Amino acid sequence: MRYAHTVDTVRKAEGGLMARLPDGTLMRRAAAGLAAVCARMLPRTYGARVVLLVGGGDNGGDALYAGALLARRGAAVRAVPAGSRVHEGGLAALRGAGGRTVPAPGAQGIADSPAAADIAGADLIVDGLVGIGGRGGLRAPHAGLAALAGAAEAPVVAVDLPSGIDPDTGAVTGPAVRADVTVTFGTHKPGLFVDPGAAHAGVVEYVDIGLGPELPGPRLECPQHADIAALLPRPTAESDKYRRGVLAMAVGSDRYRGAAVLAVGGALRMGVGMVRYAGSQGAVAEVLHHWPEVVASVLDPMDPVGSLPRRVAAWVVGSGRGLHPVAAAELETVLDSPRPVLADADAITLIGKDPRLLRDRSAPTLITPHAGELARLLPGTEREDIEAHRLDHAARAADEYGCTVLLKGSTTVIAEPGHPAVANPTGSPLLATAGSGDVLAGMIGALLAGGLTPREAAVCGAYLHGLAARVAHDGAAISASDLFDAVPRAVAALSPR
Ligand SMILES: NC(=O)C1=CN([C@@H]2O[C@H](COP(=O)(O)OP(=O)(O)OC[C@H]3O[C@@H](n4cnc5c(N)ncnc54)[C@H](OP(=O)(O)O)[C@@H]3O)[C@@H](O)[C@H]2O)[C@@H](O)CC1
Numbered sequence: 001m002r003y004a005h006t007v008d009t010v011r012k013a014e015g016g017l018m019a020r021l022p023d024g025t026l027m028r029r030a031a032a033g034l035a036a037v038c039a040r041m042l043p044r045t046y047g048a049r050v051v052l053l054v055g056g057g058d059n060g061g062d063a064l065y066a067g068a069l070l071a072r073r074g075a076a077v078r079a080v081p082a083g084s085r086v087h088e089g090g091l092a093a094l095r096g097a098g099g100r101t102v103p104a105p106g107a108q109g110i111a112d113s114p115a116a117a118d119i120a121g122a123d124l125i126v127d128g129l130v131g132i133g134g135r136g137g138l139r140a141p142h143a144g145l146a147a148l149a150g151a152a153e154a155p156v157v158a159v160d161l162p163s164g165i166d167p168d169t170g171a172v173t174g175p176a177v178r179a180d181v182t183v184t185f186g187t188h189k190p191g192l193f194v195d196p197g198a199a200h201a202g203v204v205e206y207v208d209i210g211l212g213p214e215l216p217g218p219r220l221e222c223p224q225h226a227d228i229a230a231l232l233p234r235p236t237a238e239s240d241k242y243r244r245g246v247l248a249m250a251v252g253s254d255r256y257r258g259a260a261v262l263a264v265g266g267a268l269r270m271g272v273g274m275v276r277y278a279g280s281q282g283a284v285a286e287v288l289h290h291w292p293e294v295v296a297s298v299l300d301p302m303d304p305v306g307s308l309p310r311r312v313a314a315w316v317v318g319s320g321r322g323l324h325p326v327a328a329a330e331l332e333t334v335l336d337s338p339r340p341v342l343a344d345a346d347a348i349t350l351i352g353k354d355p356r357l358l359r360d361r362s363a364p365t366l367i368t369p370h371a372g373e374l375a376r377l378l379p380g381t382e383r384e385d386i387e388a389h390r391l392d393h394a395a396r397a398a399d400e401y402g403c404t405v406l407l408k409g410s411t412t413v414i415a416e417p418g419h420p421a422v423a424n425p426t427g428s429p430l431l432a433t434a435g436s437g438d439v440l441a442g443m444i445g446a447l448l449a450g451g452l453t454p455r456e457a458a459v460c461g462a463y464l465h466g467l468a469a470r471v472a473h474d475g476a477a478i479s480a481s482d483l484f485d486a487v488p489r490a491v492a493a494l495s496p497r
């Protein structure tokens with residue numbers, strides 16, 4: 001698991017540790033870790049042209065001390081100080097090691113400046129413009145330097161985080177650095193895991209500077225293969241279909257039969273003891289045509305709610321089900337059940353119209369909105385606000401509705417009251433296709449029926465859904481049905497033999 005803490009928490013932890021250590025210890029540790037990553041990225045350090053973009057704070061100090069270490073190993077290091085201040089100790093160290101400074105370009109003629117030529121000709125660019133002290137998009141001259149770095153061929157290594165991304169949210173509100181690698185110190189920062197920040201960070205490398213014992217619980221978690229492998233329910237010798245979990249699914253309709261086929265397929269391929277499908281005649285026929293192993297029943301038109309399955313371990317309800325009064329009555333009945341429920345798509349819209357449906361419920365519940373659907377649950381909040389501040393809005397909805405929220409999108413985030421939020425690292429634009437969310441709902445439903453909590457099921461489901469898209473992708477576009485066969489392969493990929 002990777003853990004991320006907010007800037008406030010990092011500052012407090014840093015204060016506690018610095019009080020017990022000689023001055024400059026943490027920066028030296030950070031710089032040593034940074035220099036080691038830089039050296040690994042260069043074919044050889046000796047003779048390599050390294051350009052440091054140096055802001056006025058300690059982020060620039062880290063870059064300068066790391067530059068000094070690289071210069072001692074024979075690299076030709078140039079520092080471009082941006083702004084009116086520069087870290088004096090770092091600058092002296094760099095100069096003492098044979099590094100040089102190049103004046104930052106003014107706003108005029110930036111492309112013709114000596115710094116521009118150095119950046120264009122570099123083998124490696126180190127972004128030490130701003131770190132956790134940064135606020136908002138980059139100002140001049142930092143923004144111009146970030147643009148030059150973006151246009152250069154050399155890889156860019158960001159110090160602590162890419163300059164210009166919000167450390168706590170991942171929001172990018174103006175010019176920002178796009179890094180190939182980010183070397184982060186002490187703990188990860190939430191903005192490194194949440195888009196658009198995550199997309200600017202590239203590969204994230206962590207350097208331990210001894211902050212761990214000072215840190216409280218994280219703001220955000222980012223699972224890795226081993227975390228998912230440890231959570232997944234595995235069938236044992238004693239497993240039978242009832243012990244592995246019976247999942248009831250009230251999804252799809254005559255109009256949206258595909259939603260039923262896709263969600264049921266997701267559940268079956270994730271591994272579930274039994275799917276009990278309930279729906280209209282057309283949807284049942286379509287489901288059985290694709291998945292004969294399903295126990296399916298046609299809802300009695302005279303008493304649709306009364307004919308829903310009973311004695312099940314968990315429910316998935318909503319996708320392609322419609323917004324009509326029968327769908328609302330069905331949702332109310334499902335939410336009355338003491339079993340875990342995943343409410344998706346139309347069910348979320350119905351909850352938005354009648355929040356009492358969820359607020360009255362105490363049994364485990366997971367909702368899986370995209371930003372537009374979440375906006376319906378948070379009146380007065382625009383979809384764009386949600387996309388820019390995914391963590392905050394998912395957490396707010398989880399608190400207001402007292403349930404687990406999986407907010408789908410470029411970075412899928414999961415929030416549950418009383419727990420750190422989770423950012424899923426396997427997301428991919430490949431998943432932005434019709435029906436992909438239905439498959440996800442089925443996969444998570446299977447995990448709920450298998451006994452995972454809503455948070456665990458959401459974390460594992462989102463991770464494997466993303467991994468399945470990557471496994472299925474062989475260069476061509478993929479569609480939601482391609483995910484089915486890839487799910488078992490994604491599970492196998494978790495634990496390399
Ligand atoms: N915490 C730890 O444990 C450790 C932390 N360490 C390191 O310290 C870093 C934090 O250093 P920090 O506090 O000095 O702030 P930092 O990120 O350099 O930024 C401040 C400067 O940026 C400027 N600036 C701000 N916004 C801007 C913008 N939009 N556009 C342009 N400029 C902008 C701001 O200017 P001002 O607004 O003051 O004019 C000021 O000059 C941290 O990320 C890590 O690398 C390590 O050494 C190891 C231990």
Ligand SMILES: [K+]
Pocket residue numbers: 059127128129130131158159160161162163
């Ligand atoms: K930086």
